[in-house]
Amino acid sequence: MTELTVTTFVSLDGVMQAPGGPDEDPSNGFSCGGWLVPFADADMGNFINRVFERVDAFLLGRRTYEIFAAHWPRVTDENDPVAGRLNSLPKYVVSTTLEKAEWNNSTIISSDVVEEVRRLKARPGRELQIHGSGALARSLMAHGLIDTYHLLVFPVYLGQGARFFPDGGAPTAFRPTETSTTSTGVVIHTFQPTGPAQYGSFALDPAE
Template sequence: MKITLTAFVTMDGVHQAPGGPNEDTSDGFTHGGWSVPYGDEDFGRFVTGVFDNADAFLLGRRTYDIFAAHWPRVTDPEDPIATKLNSLPKYVPSSTLGEPSWAHTTVFRKNAVAEIAELKRRPGRELQIHGSARLAQGLLAKNLIDTVHLLVFPVVLGSGRRLFEDGTLPTAFRLEGLSRTSTGVVIHTYEASGRPEYGSYELAPEQE
């Protein structure tokens, strides 16, 4: 399976609490819910299309707790996101999560990277990460993420946790898809392509 990451970020790279004011207030963050005003039909179609390709989900502990508190309560069989999240396997690397109550959840308590690498070797379409910035950074450092759907929202917050913080492994990507929604969200789809290459615009020394 490919491992894919779908991430919402602001123009200044903030990834924290896009879905609501109480989603994540750590470090005094007061801007939660910043993505909600930009939801439209274009956004909905894209996200539904992403979930259509899922065979399983890989979620960080914080994102798992947020999802587990919300999605099991959405029981409409016509909801394309809820039906996927509630019925497909979910994997959570965590040493502190107790016995999960959300159906089809497996907790990786030890050797999470090895367990995830094994999942990646299995046949299938996509093992999807949604949100889960810390998990995503750890897997980028191990070259385990294949595709990144980066949704950039037209807002600057000035504070909050970034998706790509200092210390992220330098990684080059190849742009495979680009679109925008009616509210100005720009959707980039990137494929990982190894390490960055470097050059210089400096002028060559003058010849004597």
């Protein structure tokens, strides 16, 4: 069985939109693109490299795929721990609008996404990784298909933009398996879902 993992960057208010640059995703008037860049450091890079060491294939939404496909083929060092794997390993892009995916070793999934992902997970291997791809991740969350979440929480409040966890999603409990902090204050959490959220109360028993 292959583990499905998601790695994403979020602000303190849960925004994941356009972390890497102002032109990455300005949809819905988002004006804070590039909010990750001031916090990038060697600690963050080392964590991402460790994540990429475990990957056998990538599962990407259309927008993230197009951003990656415009950038990473230009990084031609085969020994680069990120570019080397992105450029060579299988990439499955979920899209109903793309007619072709020309980046090396790319396959379009245009229908029966949940069943296709289940089929990919049933293969022997290490990790099938989602990076970014918020809409795709949210749809797979709803079906309980994501096994591990790597959330890199950046010390910045944005007040606008698409959030990673949607309103109206199924309340879910998580078990933390790893936490670290980078030199710039990015807190890296690794979580695994454990089932429905549980509830309680601190209210005192009524006086007799």
